[in-house]
Amino acid sequence: QSNLTQNNAIGHNGLGGAIANDGTLTITGSNFNYNKATYGGAIYNAYGGAYAITSTTFYNNTPANFIINTDNHIELTTDDNYISVDTFTIIADDEEVHTGTSRSDFESYTVFPESLNVQLILNGTNTTDNTFILRKSxxxxxxxxxxxxxxxxxxxxxxxxxxxxxxxxxxxxxxxxxxxxxxxxxxxxxxxxxxxxxxxxxxxxx
The missing domain is CATH 3.30.160 (Double Stranded RNA Binding Domain)
Incomplete structure (x- = not known):
């Protein structure tokens, strides 16, 4: 359990604001906030790197993995070789508003502009109950x-x-x-x- 905050990747070819993994990575109950890199704002997982990420929160890392675009849809902009979608839940202002089982499902859902706080809780390959904070008020x-x-x-x-x-x-x-x-x-x-x-x-x- 760790808080990885305000790291800026200037080595490793700008990979992984907080962590660049090319071996075996296990993360549980941690927070990644305000980290920056050229690729992998929070984590960059090299091809072949093993990983297990559980109950971890991501907020305002650059570049972001997810954004709410101008059409008010959630968009996966980069997976950094560790993000996949098996199931997901969208939380808006502390209310569960949508669940699904595919990337196309959450990318077609319209987030209300008046929603002040929006989170995406994601489960995928070797990733369980991780939260991406998309909007915070x-x-x-x-x-x-x-x-x-x-x-x-x-x-x-x-x-x-x-x-x-x-x-x-x-x-x-x-x-x-x-x-x-x-x-x-x-x-x-x-x-x-x-x-x-x-x-x-x-x-x-x-």
Whole structure:
């Protein structure tokens, strides 16, 4: 059980952001997040490499194995020599919405654009109950300016499909600037709910 995060493959011809396997690989209950490579954002399995991958989660590795394309279909973009499809389950906003037994089956399913969190749970050859997070969102309720600052920082550092901030009754007098640049999250929604953000003629809000 391991967390393999923010690795960048610059050796091995850019193969395998976290792992390049040409022998025997066994992975159980691990997480692969934010890894990068030329081929195999998380794992690259060389032809002939043996592998068994179980109960492992993959999120935001580059290049991605799966994407939700512009037609809102799940697309297998690269299998990195270890991904196959025997059975699958699609989870949208904590609800099981579709199951099937083939790649063509999940690639023909339409994911609702309003679904904030989407996961694909996959079983295949020597791979069991592995989860690919395709879309991840977050919603937070805050009651003061410091909590707003922390929420904005969270949205900048972690990649979300949407980040929703709800301002609840509280004190939103500013005590520092908030800047929004080089953000991992591309869509942020702030529901003001009648609250006033006061820069006190001193601080800038985004």
């Amino acid at each position: 977050k919603e937070v309720n805050i009651t003061c300016y410091d909590e707003l600052v922390n929420a904005i920082k969270d949205a900048q550092e972690e990649q979300y499909y949407k980040y929703i901030i709800n301002l609840k009754t509280g004190n939103y007098n500013a005590n520092q600037n908030i800047t929004w640049n080089e953000s991992a999250t591309r869509k942020i929604i702030i529901n003001g709910n009648g609250q006033t953000l006061d820069g006190l003629n001193t601080y800038q809000f985004i």
